[in-house]
Every structure is written in C-alpha cells, then in structure tokens.
Amino acid sequence: MNKSFNLNRRKFLISSFAAGGAMVIGTHAMAATIEGLPAGVPTPAGATEFTPWLTIGADDIVTVRATAVDIGNGTLTQIASYIMEELNPAWDNIKVEYADTNRDYKEGNVYSTPGGALGYFSGRSTGPARMDTYLQVAASARARLIGAAAEAWGVPAAEITIKDGVLSHASGKSAKFSEMVEAASKVSFAEEPKPKDRSEWTWLQKKAPAKIQIPHIVNGSAIYGVDVKVPDMVYAAMMQSPVMGGKLKSYDAEKVKDMPGVLAVVTVEPGENVPTDLKPPFPFGVNPAQHAVAVIAEHYWQARMALDALPIEWDDGPGAQWKSTQQMVDAALAAVEKPGEKVEVSNGDVEAVFKDAGKIVEANYHTPYCDQTPIEPLNGTALVTPDRVDFWHPSQHSQEAFYVAAHETGVAPENVYFHQTFVGGGFGRRVFSDDARMVVAVAKKYPGKPVHLIWSREEMTRQGRYRPMMAAKLKAALGDDGLPTALLGRMSGGPGFFAVGMPETALTAVTPNAQIESQTVPFHILTGPYRGPGYNSNAFFVETFVDELAEAAGEDPLDYRLRLYGKFADKGWVKVLEEIKAKSGWGEALPKGQGRGVAVANWGMDGKTPSGTTVATVAKVDIAQDGTLKVLQLDVAFDTGRILNEDAVRVELEGGTIFGLNMSMMEGLNVEDGRIVEGNFDEYPMLRMEDMPKINIHFGGLSDDNRYFEIGEPPAGVVGPAVGNAIYAAIGKRVRSTPFRLHDLTWS
C-alpha cells in the first residue's frame, strides 16, 4: 500500500534502520518493514559520520540521530530545526532517526551520560544540554564543509556561504555537500567552532515547521508499536492479577488448548529476571513484573477469545483490604488531620501565628486515581533467544526499555537490540517500562518466536501506573491586608505520590510563615508519572485555596493574585496574570449561571527564580439550573522564558489544556475489593469534539528570560482550578475535589 505514497510534499524521512536497510518506521511497504533480523543503526553506505549524532550521505541526505522519543510533542522536528539553523541543508534533505541504544551501550554511552540528563532517551528537545549538543554538532560539520571548500577553491573560508545544502563563493564556484564531504571529514580544528549567536538565527524562532512525521500519519503508513509485523510472529493476550500485588492461584490451560490458533498458555511472576550488572538509566529504577497469565495464539483475536475462556483463580493478597474508593479517600483525608511524617518546608512559626490570627481560612481537598489512557494500547513485540533479544516497542524512554530487555532476560546488553516505533500517546504511561517488562517476560516463555503482546483496553485501564490519589489540607491566617501571614499545607497519598507543586510553589515562598508536610498512606495501587506529576493535583489544591483566600479578603480573585504573587521573585507570574487579565474578558458582565475563574501555577520551578514554566488560565463556564456544566472558553497565558517554534508551543498548550480539562471534569478511577473498577471508555469517559470550549493561547506573558522550558506538562495543572473557581463564581458552590462531573451543580 505504501507504493502509492508520494514524497513530493516533503522528502523528510523518519526512520529507524533494521538490517539491510529495511526500516522499522518509515515509508517502506509493510511487507518489507522488518525482514530478517534487525541490527543497530548502520551508517548508510558512502555516508560520512561526523559524530555519532550526524552523517552526511553521498545523496546529500543529512541524517541526525535523536534520543528524545517523539510522542507527538515534536521533538524530532525541533532536532531537525537545530541542524537547519547551523548547517543549512535543504530542509527536505534532513532525515531524523532514533539513536541506537545498543550502540550507546557498546560505544561507552556515546549518546548518554549515565545518571545525567543529556542523553537519557526520553524527555524534551529544548533542554540546554540537548540544544547545545545539536547546534554544536551542526556547527562543527558546517565549518568542516567550508574548510574543505576553501582548500579546494583556494579562497578564504570566511567568504564561503551555505544555503539549501549548497556551498558557494562569489567567484561563481559552488558545490553540494556530497562533493566536499569526504575532504570535510579530514578537516580538524584546534578548537571547535562556536554556534551562532541567537541574534543571527534565521530558522529558530523565525520559522514554525509542522511536525515532520505528519505525512506518514495521514496515510496510515506510520508504524506504531501495535503495527509491527515480523516474520513468524505470534500474538499474545494477557491478564495480570486484578488486585495489584496479588498472585496467580490456578488456571486450566486444558480448557483452551484446543481452541482455534492457540499455541501456548504461559505465566509471569516477579523475580524471574536474570541478574545483570547493567544499571538502570536516569531517572528511574527497576519496575518488577506482575503476576500474570497469557495466551499465545496464531492471531490476536484467537488469543483474546482463548484468554476470555481460560478459567483463572487469583489470590488477591493484602490489597483486597481496600473495599471501596470512599474508604481510601477517608484514609487519605484522615492522614492530613495529623502532622505529616515528612516535613517538606518549615519557615517561621505557623502555629504561633494561627493562635493570634484574626482571620483563618481552612479547607480539605482530594483528587482521585487517573489513568494516562494513551489511545494506542500498551504493547510490544519481542524475540528472545538464548543469546540475543530483539524488541520492538512504542517506548517513551527507549534506554529504559533496552535496560529492561537485558535485565529481564539476562542476555548480554551488547546482544540486545531495541527498535523504537512511533508512539500512540505517552503522557507518562510508557516511561517506567513496566509494560516493556511484561512483553519481554511473556516472550521469553515462548523463545525463538517473535511474540506480539497487546493489552486489551480493559486490561490496560485496570493495570495502570496511575496518577496517585491525593488529599490535602490547607490552612492560612490572613493579615490586615488580606494576604496570608502563615500557611500550613499537608499532603497525603499512596506510596510514590509526588510532593511537587506545593512545597516549592510561590504561595509557600511569599508567605512569611510556612509549614508543608506530607504523609504516605499504605495503598497497594501502583502509581507512575502522569502529565505534570504531583503538580497536577497540587495546583488544584493550592489555586482553589488561593481563590478561597481572595474571597475571605473580599477581593477580586485575579487582582488578589496580582498582589499576592507580586511579592514573588519571578516576575513572570505577574506578567502572565496581566496578560490573561487583558485578553480573557476578565471582569466583563456575564448572565446568571455563568462565571469566570482564574488559576496560575508553575511546573518545573526548582528553587531558583526565574525557572520552570508559569501558566495562567481563565475559564468561562455556563451552568444550567439542572446542574449541566459547559466550559465555554479557556484563555491561556504562559512564560517558558523563550520559545523556539511558535506553533509547536501553541499546539502543546492546546493539547495540555484539553488534557487538564479532561482530568478535572471527567477522570476518576474507583476501587472495589482492591480492584480497579473502570475498564473502557464507557466507564472512563473522555471529552469529545462536542465538549470543546473555545481555546485562546496568548503569547504576551513570555518574559524573554534565557530558558526554553517545558510546555507539555505545565498547562495540565491550572485548567482544573480555573474551571472550579469559575463554578464558584457562577453559582457560589465551591468544588474541592475532582472530577467535577460527579458534583451536584444544580441551582435556583
């Protein structure tokens, strides 16, 4: 089918090579996608490799290698843009492919710094280490090409220019990269040339190319993990212990062994991995396998049917003690009524101020377990043999997946080949590589055949690594000016909850006396990163509470924030608030049942100011008397410091805002007898086209501070409190938990 694919729009290729030049991802026909056993990323024949990051081919194709997996956030396009800025090839001649984790291992971490952030095979493309690396690599290649041309033509290097992949001189001499590349590879410098100053940029910050992989997406040729086809591949469907931490008690393979296509029934247990000296990469540790049973069949549907028919009994284990969601919420709320076991911040004397204070505001909040729910179900394909592993997988952190494949099988890392595919949504779900572990653990029980394991949507939703359930108590004393003089914050949640978003935030910093504590509650539910970990709950707690402070102070909530956060050292907070106040229609009269709410928060602030990304959102809502809530409009202003690709930033802010809206309006998982109740979208509903508000992204909050900070996670935290505060403005009802769809919002 891909024979018809025409590259006339853009010759850009995204590919990850397999042996013999076949591609795992790319424009090749499906049947040719993976033929024979894949190897690492070979340097194309006749190409000159300047560094492991960059090659220039005899065909003038400039190949750049990416360690930041593109999960739809545009990392590959940004990396191509760095090369474009410094090297100026023809844009259509830049090819981005994923750096090879096997090569990284064999060549002493050429792409990564163990324990460091440069090369960990995940994350964003705009971090300083990555950005500097790519700009330097391209600047070094550029200087070598120019040096070779200067030598060949007998002219000064300074007189040679490069445009669209052509070197030229005023004398009329010109050459393509390919003509100079061999000589260029022999040029050496005592000191590497410096990349351009920002003031000289002509591509970065000026151009906003759309994502380079879109042509592969719109005709169905992009190969996601679930699309991988390998010769002799078999399929697997799996069920893990419905109560996390439970064990497989018994199963009866005899009942399904004669069903069509069934090849085997296999089991997985934690601790079946083989010891290895390989260390897990930054920033995660080891996630053990879960107890599971899987059916392997010739076709996926056969495996699913047989798994459904397989009698299985589980020993639920201690997690079954949690009979209901309410029991867990009660436990989390009870935990914040007593001093926390861990003191995160302690400034001044909070209790002394509370004793003498005239006005005290206090409230408790909670947020539920939520699933990242990427639309591509968890999956992977692994071929395990005694001395080699090949593993195709839509990872959000390919180095972690590579590590897991070696760690689970015990095969020497130099014989482990990980093949990154397109990723059908991440949001944190595919970072820990617990999914990768299960694929390899199942496949190694059926060695010698590539096993393609696909989770059902129900299995995936019930076996998540969720945003943790969290509860909080916030208490403040207000001074005569209405601003807080003391703040007590207590957070609680299950093991692994993230304290991010309360201890280090501006409210804590600007309040003279502040005490922030946390307490872990012994829930059994497994948790993981979910767009804006910790922050996505704490921003809701803190910014709903700040609205309650504004109300107690009798002041407009946006003006109150301007005063409150005006005391904070990072002036970006005020700038985004002023931008949102000017652009959102704040203060304009609304009919009865409608209201506006505001929230502002920062993701990534690290104690230094300025830092992180500050986002402010104003929500306008309409609530019918029967309680039907409709979000009409969301205005978003932000400060990442600076930006590199305006549309890439805009699209992430749109997406992150909708993600946060979904989280706050719709999402919440329930627990019954230790099991997660919800399985599919009928039980865990999502916003759709008809639910979309008008979304306006405003750029006037940018401070021009010298940082290009993250943009995917920051918007997710502030939508919820902005909508909640708008609900209060509309009908006078304060919502202190999510999802909002569960609240009675009727009014008369």
Place this chain on the structure above:
Amino acid sequence: MSVTLTINGKPTEVDADPQTPLLWVLRDHLGMTGTKFGCGIAQCGACTVHLDGEATRSCQVPLEVAVGSEITTIEGLSPDSSHPLQKAWIEMNVPQCGYCQAGMLMAASSLLAAIPEPTDEDIDQYVSNICRCGTYPRVRAAIHKAAAEMKA
C-alpha cells in the same frame, strides 16, 4: 472460512473465522495496520473505516457482515495523500501522536461526502472520535479548511 472482501476497490481474499472483527481481519490477517485498535467497543473511533461510504467502527463489524460491502480504509482515502483533508492535516499541524488520526480522517471524509459544508454542530455530531492529545480544535479547523478547498 475463506471469503472475498472488497477493500479500497480491490477484491481481497481472507481466511478467518467469520466472527473475527473486521478490524483484526484488516490489521492482523491482511497487514493493513493504518486502521487502529483503541478500545474494541466502538467508543473511541480509532478503527473507523467506510462501509459503502459510511463511517463505521470496524471493531464491531464481524467479517461475515463486511462481505459484499465496499470497504475503504485510510490506505485508500487517496492514492497519494492528496485528499483535501490529508493536505489540511499536514498544513495545519493537526496530529500530535497521530494514533487516532486515521479514524478522525475517515470520520471527517464521510462527513464531507454527506455534508460538503458542515457546521460546527455537524462536525460535533459526525466526528465523535476520542483524541487523548487534544487535537479537537485543529481537527475542526482543518475540516472547515478542506470543505472550503473542495468547494473552490
């Protein structure tokens, strides 16, 4: 059971259990993986194909029911990515991860065939697919853009 399906205008032979969902016939038996698996219960729309021109969630169509219909998948939406929707999708930077977008495009193309100049309400009604990345505003804008181009 061996049957003949008509897929993207071509007769295609397939040997599978008659109850196998068309989604898995396409993906697994025929290797046409542009049509995506998302939920398996007709909720998310990632598996949307056209059956006789109508947007249909292929995870709920047993193989035996698909026999005799003209089936169009994302691979057959146009021979060279030249459908106005595909062009608008690229120009307007619509997809993020892209996984749901084949289904979005098949729903949108069925809409434009039925209603060449759809209103926002028409789009809400026809395009009920789930996108977790939040591409809805751009999907809507790109449908309007493609409709305008098709009219011109």
